[in-house]
């Protein structure tokens with residue numbers, strides 16, 4: 213994978229940062245995309261310290277002009293895009309009877325439309341290159357449902373449909389498209405979950421522990437590697453046995 217170029221959305225922290233670090237350790241050049249310039253640049257600096265080239269781009273993946281800029285800047289800096297990791301995601305939880313239009317729209321816009329926009333730009337380039345690896349980050353709740361997450365679970369389930377369709381559309385162009393569906397992973401996103409709910413969740417994980425970002429990063433790096441060349445259209449569940 214040495215010398216390949218990857219774009220990791222939501223790469224500034226949490227799971228995305230772990231993915232970016234794991235790719236950098238394989239000598240992949242990484243474009244880190246995040247909402248905040250400062251934290252995104254800080255992560256890119258940490259990656260450069262590992263000895264690989266890395267740039268930071270502050271962008272909103274739900275905005276098509278921003279997404280175009282991500283890809284234009286990547287081509288200008290590195291000349292190609294081999295790997296796209298659609299990891300940027302947000303939650304805005306509420307029971308559906310209290311869920312505001314804006315909460316529904318924003319989660320769908322970032323999680324689903326953002327993935328669509330980045331896939332569209334990446335695939336245009338990857339078709340020309342006759343090579344590409346796309347990994348979309350879904351979620352266990354897209355498959356199990358979760359109280360208070362109608363918007364989020366719908367966006368993550370939809371990512372599975374998007375992944376399978378793109379896998380079919382471009383399988384004969386050297387492009388694989390897969391998704392990883394994490395279970396409960398300890399990050400800033402899950403920090404706000406109340407302790408009593410966390411204890412209850414832990415009881416439903418056969419392995420008896422929450423995941424760490426590296427548990428997801430290792431699987432993503434495998435799917436992005438040449439060893440995974442015959443895998444496409446798959447949803448890989450990484451959850452300690454919480455959902456089978």
Ligand code: NAD
Pocket residue numbers: 221222223224225226227228245246247248271272273274299300301302322349350351352393394395396397398399400401402
């Ligand atoms: P996080 O909140 O720690 O990080 C989210 C990242 O996305 C940040 O870098 C943020 O800057 C970026 N981001 C948010 N909105 C953006 C936008 N509009 N444009 C560009 N970047 C944006 O979250 P995390 O826990 O690391 O989750 C990463 C992904 O994994 C998400 O898609 C999340 O839904 C998914 N996931 C997480 C868990 C978990 O337990 N943590 C479980 C299943 C799935």
